[in-house]
Amino acid sequence: RKEVEQDPGPFNVPEGATVAFNCTYSNSASQSFFWYRQDCRKEPKLLMSVYSSGNEDGRFTAQLNRASQYISLLIRDSKLSDSATYLCVVLRTDSWGKLQFGAGTQVVVTP
């Protein structure tokens, strides 16, 4: 079983709609969490960090559920430019150097 698991999608979302997806992690020592965005044939870029209390950045909301060991990302009012692969990333307290990536969730926003 992979340490970080994501639904690969694709999630086909009409423009203006809301989409949400989760990521589960298996190691309880996981301490820090991030969502990265990766466009086709581009490098991953940090979208947002995920804090214990949940956090919002414009149209993006991230939540952390430590008890069930998952994080979520919600995108409101989807734009065409939100089409990308969203990578879930965890960092463990026992491995401060290693960012562990999920395989990504593909989101396709359609006109």
Next chain:
Amino acid sequence: GAGVSQSPRYKVAKRGQDVALRCDPISGHVSLFWYQQALGQGPEFLTYFQNEAQLDKSGLPSDRFFAERPEGSVSTLKIQRTQQEDSAVYLCASSQDRGTEAFFGQGTRLTVV
């Protein structure tokens, strides 16, 4: 430079050839990572440096893979006797310190023929 720079951007190698991939991290960044990304997959960890010290190389797939960062800045990932399964995008990332945001370079796309 302003970001993480990797070279070459593309490399085609004949099977059995040795290759060297270079990474110039953001100036002053202490932590440096190498990742391997196959098509349709997330980046897979290869190795991690804190300054010049290689603290974790658990992700290197075989002893044909070797990474160094001798002066705590530029890093080189070397692959000896390349195989077809080594074909992937090799991503380098740096961060100010461990646990902080990692910035990625554009990657080197390696194709072994």
